[in-house]
Amino acid sequence: MLSYDNAVAVNGQTPASPTNISGARTAVPTTSPKVTRVPVPAVSGTSDVHGQAMNGVQTNGQVAPVEHHIWLVTGPAGCGKSTVAKYLAVSLNLPYIEGDEYHPKANVEKMSNGIPLTDADRWDWLTLLREESLRLINAGHAGVVLTCSALKKKYRDVIRVAPYFVPNLHLHFIYLSAPEEVLLRRVAARPNHFMPPSMVASQLSILEPPSEQEVDVISIDVTRPIEQVEAEALDRVLRTMDRVRQ
Ligand SMILES: Nc1ncnc2c1ncn2[C@@H]1O[C@H](COP(=O)(O)OP(=O)(O)OP(=O)(O)O)[C@@H](O)[C@H]1O
């Protein structure tokens, strides 16, 4: 069941909710969550040096509205979410939220032991990722880059609620697709990661690849070398931002 237990700050104000009253949080990051913003030059015209508002005075003297974006890099284990998300975050000078670091300890333990998560295991985690994205945007960032497997449509729909909370907020999924053998090879070759290769099959068994009706999804074939994947991802992001601005 969807949970709205955790209140989201809207324009700096936190609405009353059962969570505010009890002070309890249902899910907390297992480790120090990775919310990083790498101080490199922004891609021209996308953000200022603080990675903040992408507005500015247009040639007609009018101030353009601030457009906010959540770039959610999605797909099954090993598809390259973290790699691509870090690249986008650096290129766009935006904070990066590593979804895996927000799983409760029990989820990580399950996955480490080769036990797939259930819907119930994922609900609070998904809500937490949505909240954390909104928190950073409400704190003044123009946008965020977020990784989250979001394997089913109903998981993506949990995040799709985000734009209700912030004016001019746009959510985009960047879905990385690769066949099982490629995922297996990449997961098996990756050192020091909690996810065993045996979990790839279960990820694919529940995966609902985004349909054409999910018009907020950019799909990218990631069987190609990483440089090509990153270049395509950035190009599609920049073109999407242009479209939104027009
Ligand atoms: N296009 C690519 N070509 C070759 N190797 C890649 C490519 N993309 C990612 N990799 C490598 O595959 C491995 C998995 O990538 P990464 O950790 O980014 O995936 P992920 O989707 O974040 O995985 P998980 O969700 O399981 O954490 C890494 O070792 C990474 O360097």
Ligand SMILES: O=C(O)[C@H](O)[C@@H](O)[C@H](O)[C@H](O)CO
């Ligand atoms: O929904 C899930 O089953 C999980 O989020 C997984 O996708 C892992 O966290 C990730 O892939 C790590 O390897």
